[in-house]
Amino acid sequence: DVKVTQSSRYLVKRTGEKVFLECVQDMDHENMFWYRQDPGLGLRLIYFSYDVKMKEKGDIPEGYSVSREKKERFSLILESASTNQTSMYLCASTSPQIGYGYTFGSGTRLTVV
């Protein structure tokens, strides 16, 4: 089975800190995604990447950046964490070979205090 691993399940950070959320997939998928999930708002796309060093903005990229130096790893960076970035963050990967169904990680619940 494809595994998408997010480095932390729970994270507490202070306002203003630079925060790194890591995501690693083990099935050579080309496309990777970062979403945030908030009650009543569903999943909102932050950034995605369709190849190494390639990135595309999603619907809510403000305050975030990403890095994809290797195919298997896609990092989400909160440049200066703010309380309104407290959320559940979900990473996913996919490939055209599997009809673009996503495989999700378990999520990182980030609290910014």
Add this chain to the structure above:
Amino acid sequence: AQSVTQLGSHVSVSEGALVLLRCNYSSSVPPYLFWYVQYPNQGLQLLLKYTSAATLVKGINGFEAEFKKSETSFHLTKPSAHMSDAAEYFCAVRRGSTLGRLYFGRGTQLTVWP
């Protein structure tokens, strides 16, 4: 523009009753459609997907969905609810060449009463 609409943010059924979760999509091209389930404090898990092969799609845990082009719908059903089905369910669509991006509905929370 909204791509996926899930009617009803909360659905409650009794154990053993029919489960019906509604999803309507908007797409100008033949869509790929998906249903995902999320249990508390977990990521999303693929239930089933429609990729234009058969209009009735069977998924895991006894769920199935029917693609109806005339109604632009892809409703999820299960004949008999089980307590373990309580979770949040998301419908998603891929529209044409969007680099694999899926557009998700806002989710439907399913509660199953004993």
